[in-house]
Amino acid sequence: MGSPQTLSEADRRIVAVWAADCAERVLGLFEAEARGDSRPREAIARLRAFARGELGVAEARRGFVAHAAAREVSAPSAAAAARAAGQAASIPHMGAHALGAAGYAAKAAGLAAPDWPEAVSEEICWQLGRMSAAVRAALQRLPPVGENSSGPLGPGLLASGLLGTIIRDLQAGLADPDHALAPRAQVDREDGKKEEQPVEVLGSSAKP
DSSP, X not given: OOOTTTOOHHHHHHHHHHHHHXXXXXXXXXXXXXXXXXHHHHHHHHHHHHHTTSSOHHHXXXXXXXXXXXXXXXXXXXXXXXXXXXXXXXXXXXXXXXXXXXXXXXXXXXXXXXTOTTXXXXXXXXXXXXXXXXXXXXXXXXXXXXXXXXXXXXXXXGGSHHXXXXXXXXXXXHHOTTOOOHHHHHHHHHHOGGGSOHHHHSOOOOOO
C-alpha cells in the first residue's frame, strides 16, 4: 500500500503550482547571496513544467540539486530559500513536499526580517490565500505533520521547531480558512526560543 503522503499524480501536479509560487516568492533571498547560481530557479522551472504535464516524474526529480545549493551559502535566509526550492522539486515524487516547500519559504522570509514579529504569520496568510480550491482539497488529503512516518511529514525535521509550527498552522488553515495564524507561529518566535537556536526562531515572511 502506498504512502498517504504521496498523493495521486494529478494532485501532485495541482499542488506543484502552489508550492512553486511559495518557493519562488523567496528565491531572491538566495540569489542575492549566490549570484549566478541558477539551480534553485531551474528546479522551480522544472516543477512548473511537471505541473503543466511537460515532464514526467523521473525527469522532474532532477531538481534535487537545489538542496546542494543550500549547503553552499552562509546566510540562513538564503539557505532556507534554496531548501524551499528543493522541497518543491521533490513534489513529483511525493506530494507532501509541498508543505515542506511552504514551510521553508515562510522560514526564509522570517529569517530575512528578524525585527518583524509578524513575519511568519503574514507569510502563512499569503500562502493560504494563494491556494485554489483544488490545491486546498489535495493538501487536505495529507496526514497531520508528525503523525505518519511514511514520508517527509513524519516525525523529524519538518515536524519539529519552527518548520513544524508553520506546517501545523498551514494545516489548521486548510480546515478553517478563518483560522487565526498569528498565535502559534508568532508565539513560538517570542516564547519558544528556548527550544530553538536563534536562527530557527527568527520566523518567516518574505516580501516579493
